[in-house]
Each structure stands twice: as C-alpha cells, then as structure tokens.
Amino acid sequence: MTVQLYDTKAQALRDFAPLDPSNVTMYVCGPTVQSGPHIGHLRGALSFDILRRWLEHRFGRVTFVRNVTDIDDKVLANATPDEPWWALAYRMELEFTRAYTAIGIAAPTYEPRATASIPQMQEIIARLIEAGHAYAATSADAAGDVYFDVRSWSDYGSLTRQSLDAMEPAEDADPRGKRDPRDFALWKGAKPEEPESASWDSPWGRGRPGWHIECSAMARRYLGAEFDIHGGGLDLRFPHHENELAQSTAAGDGFARYWVHNGLVTVGAQKMSKSLFNFVLAEDLLRERDPLVVRYALAAAHYRSSLDVTASTFDEAEAAVGRIRTFLERVQRTPSTLVWTAERPEGASDEPVGLLPPAFASAMDDDLGVPQALAVIHETVRAGNAALDAGDAGAAHVAAAQVHEMTGILGIDPTDARWQAGGSAEASALDALVQTMIAQRAQARAAKDWETADRIRDAIAAAGIALEDGPDGTHWALIDAPAPAGSHTDAGGGPLVKES
Numbered sequence: 152m153t154v155q156l157y158d159t160k161a162q163a164l165r166d167f168a169p170l171d172p173s174n175v176t177m178y179v180c181g182p183t184v185q186s187g188p189h190i191g192h193l194r195g196a197l198s199f200d201i202l203r204r205w206l207e208h209r210f211g212r213v214t215f216v217r218n219v220t221d222i223d224d225k226v227l228a229n230a231t232p233d234e235p236w237w238a239l240a241y242r243m244e245l246e247f248t249r250a251y252t253a254i255g256i257a258a259p260t261y262e263p264r265a266t267a268s269i270p271q272m273q274e275i276i277a278r279l280i281e282a283g284h285a286y287a288a289t290s291a292d293a294a295g296d297v298y299f300d301v302r303s304w305s306d307y308g309s310l311t312r313q314s315l316d317a318m319e320p321a322e323d324a325d326p327r328g329k330r331d332p333r334d335f336a337l338w339k340g341a342k343p344e345e346p347e348s349a350s351w352d353s354p355w356g357r358g359r360p361g362w363h364i365e366c367s368a369m370a371r372r373y374l375g376a377e378f379d380i381h382g383g384g385l386d387l388r389f390p391h392h393e394n395e396l397a398q399s400t401a402a403g404d405g406f407a408r409y410w411v412h413n414g415l416v417t418v419g420a421q422k423m424s425k426s427l428f429n430f431v432l433a434e435d436l437l438r439e440r441d442p443l444v445v446r447y448a449l450a451a452a453h454y455r456s457s458l459d460v461t462a463s464t465f466d467e468a469e470a471a472v473g474r475i476r477t478f479l480e481r482v483q484r485t486p487s488t489l490v491w492t493a494e495r496p497e498g499a500s501d502e503p504v505g506l507l508p509p510a511f512a513s514a515m516d517d518d519l520g521v522p523q524a525l526a527v528i529h530e531t532v533r534a535g536n537a538a539l540d541a542g543d544a545g546a547a548h549v550a551a552a553q554v555h556e557m558t559g560i561l562g563i564d565p566t567d568a569r570w571q572a573g574g575s576a577e578a579s580a581l582d583a584l585v586q587t588m589i590a591q592r593a594q595a596r597a598a599k600d601w602e603t604a605d606r607i608r609d610a611i612a613a614a615g616i617a618l619e620d621g622p623d624g625t626h627w628a629l630i631d632a633p634a635p636a637g638s639h640t641d642a643g644g645g646p647l648v649k650e651s
Contacts, residue, residue, distance in 0.1 A: 154209055154516050156380075157455060159388060159410040160310050160396075164518060167409065169379045174212045177203065178370040178407070180383035180391070181217040181262065183362075184243035185225035188250045188433040190449065190460065191416040195384045197446065198413035198454040198519075200256040202382070204560055205515050216373045217259040218366060219244050222266050222359055224323075227349055236349055237266075250433040254446040255562045255569060263369045265360065269351050271368040272360045275402050276337045284401040285337055287355045288328025295340020295356030296328045299394065304401045310410065311389045321390060323361060335394050336361035363394035370399075370406070377405030385412045385455075414452075417459045431460065443570045444469045447563050450521055470629060471529070475558065476565040477628035478532045481619065482551040483566075484626070485544050506556045521561065528557050585616060589625050 154167040169175045179199045182192060196217075206213050220226075221240035230236035244264075252258075276297055279285035284303045288296040301307045301315060308315055320332035324339060340358040341350040350357045360368075370378065383392060392410065399406040418431075436445060448468035452458045508531065514523035535550030558564035588607055595603040611618060611627070619626050 152209065152512075152516070154206070155518055156409055156411055157518050159412050162312070165409065167379075169210065170377065170408070172210055174214055175206045175210050175380070176374045176378035177206075177213060177215045177380040177382060178366070178374055178378060179215070179217045179259075179381075180366060180387055181219050182243075182247050183220040183223050183225060184240045184247065185223065185229045187243055187246040189416075190431050190433055190436055190445075191384070192247065193250060193254060193256075193433050193436075193445070194416050194449045194458060195413050196251055196256050197254065197449050199382045199411075201450060201454070201521060201561060202380075202411070202519055203257070204562065205519060208560055209516075213260075214374065215259045216261050216263065216370065218369050219247075219262060219264045220362065220365060221264045222349060222365075223362055227345060230346075236346065246434070250437065253433075253437050253442045254449070255442070261373055263373060265365040265369065268365070268368045268372055269360065271372045272364045273338075273353055275364060275368055275371070275398065277354065278402045279337065279398060282401065282403075284398075286330065288340075290328050295338065295353075295358040296324060296336060297338035297355050298324070298329055298334040299337055299398055299401075300330060301333050301335070301397070302331055304397050306400065307397045308393065310393045310396050313389070313393075323363075323390075335363060335390065337364050337398065363391055364398060366391070367395050367399045367402075367404075367406075370395075371404060376403075378407060380409045380411055381407030382411045382413070385415055388412060413454045414457045416449075417457050440465050441469070441472075441570075443563065443565060444472055447472050450561065450563070451525060453522055454519055471525075472563070472565055473629040474529065475532055475554065475563075477617075478535055479551055479554060479566055480626060480628075481539055482535065482547050485539060485547060506553060507560075508553055508557070511557050515560075524557065524561065528554060531557070585611065585627050589618070589627065593625070 155164045156167050157163070158165045177199070179196075181196075182188065199215075199217075203213050203215050219240075221237070221244065226240050227236050230239050234242075276285060279299065280287070280297070283300075285297055285299050288294070288298065308318070315333065318333050320326065321329075321335040324336035326332050337360070338353060338355055338358050339361060340356050341347075350359050370381070381392065381395075396406060444465055445468075448465050449458065451468060451471075458464075508527055511524050511527040514520035514527065517523075531550050531553050535547045535554065538544075538546035538550060555564055555566070559567070564570075588611055592604050592607040592611075595601075595607065608618065615629060616627050617629075619628075
C-alpha cells in the first residue's frame, strides 16, 4: 500500500508519507465569496473531496481545512449600499455550501473565515519584518501598507520554477510604496473610499490583510507550522501559492510538504472564468441536471487534467450512472442464499478481501486515478450482469457488494439515501410518463391484447428506455442510445421478452 501523489513543487510523483500516519492534514484554498459558484468551483472542491475520501480509506483520519476568503478587493467591489461587504460575503458563502452539499462534498473538518484570523496574520507579518523579509511603506500616500521583499528571499519562485526577473509585477496594490514592483502586499492601509468596517487596527496603521497572508495564517493556525498537503486550483499556483510558500517559509515555518493542484474547467478549450464571462453557474447546472450526474461528470476526468464541458459531458455521465443503478436494482430484486464475508486469511494484507478489487485500489493509489477506477466499476457491473443472465445470483451479489464499496468511496453510489430525493424535475417527469406507459402495457397484457402491448413496449425502447419484467413488477432504466424496435437487451444486460 503506497499512495503516490503528483507534487507540483517537485514536478513529479512522490510516495505520500504523512507526518502523522494516524492523522493526515490538508489545507485547501476555498472560495473568495464575491459572487456565487460556477462549475469550475465545484470541480475543484470535488477533486479534493475524493482525495480526502481515499486518504481516509487508506489512513483513517484526515483533518481537512478549507477556508473562506471573506475580505478581499473583489468582495468590497461587489458590495452595495443595500448589502454591505460582510453581508454579501455571508450570502455567497451559503450559496457555495448549498452547491457543495448538493453534489455530496463532505463538510470540512473546519472552515475558517479570513476575518477571524486577523491577529494571526499580523503575527506572521511582524516576524517577517523582524527577519528582514518585509517592510512598511514609508511614503505618505502608501501609509499603512506592508510588503514582502521578494529579493530578500532566495527561494522565491521555487514553487513555479520561475526566475524573479522574468515575473510580472504584482498587481495586488499600488506600486508607489514598493521597493520592487514584484513585492506583494501583506497589509493594505485603510483607504478613504473603503468602509470603516473593512479595516482593523495594526502596528502599521489601520488596514486589512493582503490575500496571500490570509491562507498562510489560517493554515498555520489550524494545522500547525508544517502540514501534509496544500491543495487548490492550477490557476492559484502563481501568484497565490508561490507567495504563500515564500512568506511562510521566510517566517520560519515548514509549511506544506506536498502541493496538489486540480486542473481547470474549460469551455471551448478556454478557461472558465468570471472575468471572461464564460462560466456556467452551479445553481443553473443543478437546476437542470441530477446532482449525482453532475458529481460523476466532474469526477470522471483525471483531477489534474483540463475538463472541457459540453452537454455530452453530462449525457454520458447520466448513461454511466444509469448502468450502475440498473445493475444494483437488478441484484436487489434477485434473491440469493449466498452468505458472503470478507474474512482475511492469516498473514494477509490489511486490504479488505473481496470488497475492493485490487485494480481499483491500484488506480486510486496512483495519483488518484479516478478514470481507471471508474473503468473497474463498470467492468464489475458488466460481470455482475453476466452472472445474473447466467443465473449465478451468488456471483452477482458479490459483484454488487464490490460496486457498492467502490462507488461509496467515490461518493457516487446511486442507492445512497442522499441521492434519492436529489433527482431533477426532468427525471421526475420522465418517470411519471414511463410509469403511465408501463401501466397501459400491463393493462393490455392482462386483456391479452398483445399487439397493443408490443406497440407500447417498442415505443418505450425507441426512446432509449429498457424494461425488465420481474416477480415484483416492471422496472425501467435509460440505455446508452435509443434501442431499435424489437431490441432484446436492456442497459443492464437483462432480457426483454417479446410479448406473446
């Protein structure tokens, strides 16, 4: 059992060895809550939700901290006289929480807000000034500003492997008080146009923190001076994470031992961004699509790859979820006398025998290979359906137990109670229509009107819906593509019997 993660700083796969094997520590940059979430935010949060789930499976305990940036230039810019910055930030925070919860992202161990750690930020700034790595601006028009002196720290640029002279100037503050245009703000002096409530007293004058110092302070406060994993979107590598690393290590902290970044969501191969106005709001997507389908679709690509979103992305995910659901429902309706346990032979490894296929565990250990893990799930579904068709109920139930275990780890088990009430309005409407047609077909069969029963069955099949008749009634499921009239195979591999 060796988990490997791609460390962005090392630019290589590394064996993951936590500081404390009984408690993995993770810090993930959460949202800046100036507006609501788009699907890029969902994809990022989901990537680390799955990483957390796998590390919990492997190590047992994970202390997972994800922050909320509730004070920032953008938050202040989006506030209005009718909605102060702090009210806007809280309202948007709730929107993020609702969207995360909808697709099954577990709540973090703790979710600190930046405004609750102002003293800890000031303490780091003071240490940096004392060590000669930060300075307060001396010009009157930059009163209260404090900057990190990038030229004082020889390792600056080590995360993204850039030379200092090749970097663009830092645009997080007016350059008038800087010694070097690349120096970045640690503390921003209060401005007359900003609300009094958005500033705090400090040794350098009243003001508010810069963006980067917020995460350094919160990570240190809740996880310690050194912790295992720092995560975030690939777009945060520079300048945000580069600056976090520089200021924290310059202040004497070990900080993050592994840097993990998720790839971005694109639309037409262009990064999804609020500034580019090409984003899809999470609220709109979740109104149109089943949340389980959204989770599956956003998890299906490797977390480090870009994900180009189209309508087919979710159509394919819906079909895949349907195959899993259909199989599990078939097994549930199939009685078995098999008594199956996962006992370990003496001297065996700690891996549960029979429950988790080795290929699934190997894929997940290899830098969270979710696409390969999903392939194992679908292969197990195919084998389980074949067992059902062959009348081997025992093998089918074993396959179902494995599918439950694997989908449970990924948070995509369609039988989980959390998804039962989460279907879209479209899914509910479709179910109502199909159930009506199933009832009409049953009435025709009862009257021995086989022509009408065949016609209804063929119309359902042509719409891409498979029926399975069993002792407890008729059940339906979507199949990958509309089946031709007279088709005899459903999405789960079960027979469709011609009316007679």
